[in-house]
Amino acid sequence: MGSLELRHLRYFVAVAETGSLTEAAARRLHTSQPSLSRQIRDLEHQVGVDLLSRSVRGVELTEAGRVFLAHARAIVMQVEASVEAARRAAQPMRRTFTVGFLTGLEPTWLPQAMEALQDRLPNIQVVVSSDYSPNLADALTRGRMDVAFMRAEPAYPLEYVVVEREPLIVLMPRDHRLATVDAVSPRELIGETFIGGSNKAGVLQAVTEDYLRRRGIDAAVDHGVDNMAMAMSLVASTRGLALMPAYALGLLPQSVVSRPLEGPTPTIEVVMGYSRANTSPVLKLFLRRLSAVEPSNSG
Missing domain, CATH: 3.40.190.10 (Periplasmic binding protein-like II)
Incomplete structure (x- = not known):
């Protein structure tokens, strides 16, 4: 058995990120599934522990695999950065x-x-x-x-x-009942269709959840959005409220208006x-x- 090589790490990261040996082989690595399976078995033999558990749903990381993935991903990135720098x-x-x-x-x-x-x-x-x-x-x-x-x-x-700390503002349809107020009380979010950040917008999601928790507001996010265009579209189509960073002010369509939050305002960097x-x-x-x-x- 040879030593651990960079290709082993690349293969493992691809399988972990796709959750499928078949998809990783065909779409990411352009190799055959039997060859990829053999490489993963070689890697597990080298490491000495099971990194993946196989089931009918595909493959999942073991606890050891989760730890190994963080290091493997960092090594692959560092090698790519070195190549790019050269x-x-x-x-x-x-x-x-x-x-x-x-x-x-x-x-x-x-x-x-x-x-x-x-x-x-x-x-x-x-x-x-x-x-x-x-x-x-x-x-x-x-x-x-x-x-x-x-x-x-x-x-x-x-x-x-x-370089900046943006306040969060409330977006709403132009004819929403709260469009008549100067500032929105966080309690007004309760019971409304609520639009916030998705996992891809993790920082916004974390800031919003922390703000609501500190204000004692139990307002579950009905729709998680990745970007501002998606937020605007959902505000207009669901007639909901969205908590978004203030750069939204320069992007508002005619059907959507904004209001500041009442009281201490959360910010996002x-x-x-x-x-x-x-x-x-x-x-x-x-x-x-x-x-x-x-x-x-x-x-």
């Missing part, structure tokens, strides 16, 4: 600087981002990307992105600089995320310039 170093004349945005934050932060890079634009190509925060964190960790305006994702080994392993001088300059900048339409 490729960038080998192409000094074609330098790119990739900036990511949590979808919806572009109108607020893209102008400042471009202004901070203005004197470097003749020498670099700026690439702009929008995605969910966990996907941005993944890209930063793997070395595929330089910096991102996002939510802090504690599951990833990244550095974060807080906008951060610049980056990897400490990224030694780009452009990144250092960018962080220094942006750390002292106010958002362009924070009110």
Whole structure:
């Protein structure tokens, strides 16, 4: 039996993330299922414990497998980041600087981002990307992105600089009964169709749940949303209320209005995320310039 190799880790991560040997083999790894099963058995033999339990529903991680996955994923990401860094170093004349945005934050932060890079634009190509925060964190960790305006994702080994604390506001249909009030009491959320963050919007979900718990409000989330467009659509279609960050103000359709919360208002942080392993001088300059900048339409 050979030693533990990087491909074993890649295969294991793919199986763990898809929950299926068949799907991982066909869609992620482009290999045969028997070959993949053999590689996983080799890995378990090397580690000395069962990492997966097999059932009619597919495969599930054992407790040992859950622990192993966190380390395996970090190793794979670090190797990919090293490869990306080497490729960038080998192409000094074609330098790119990739900036990511949590979808919806572009109108607020893209102008400042471009202004901070203005004197470097003749020498670099700026690439702009929008995605969910966990996907941005993944890209930063793997070395595929330089910096991102996002939510802090504690599951990833990244550095974060807080650039803004956005208050949460209440979104509602334009003709909702609460549209006549100046500020919404949190107790008004009880009994209404309530829209909040999904697991993909984990930071928003956590801030909302903490706020409701501290105010003694038992308002279960009826619909969990991943992004602001989904929130707007559900507010309009279900005639429900949504607790969303204030950047929603720049995105409201005519059918949706907003009101502030009454009393102490919960806030959610906008951060610049980056990897400490990224030694780009452009990144250092960018962080220094942006750390002292106010958002362009924070009110």
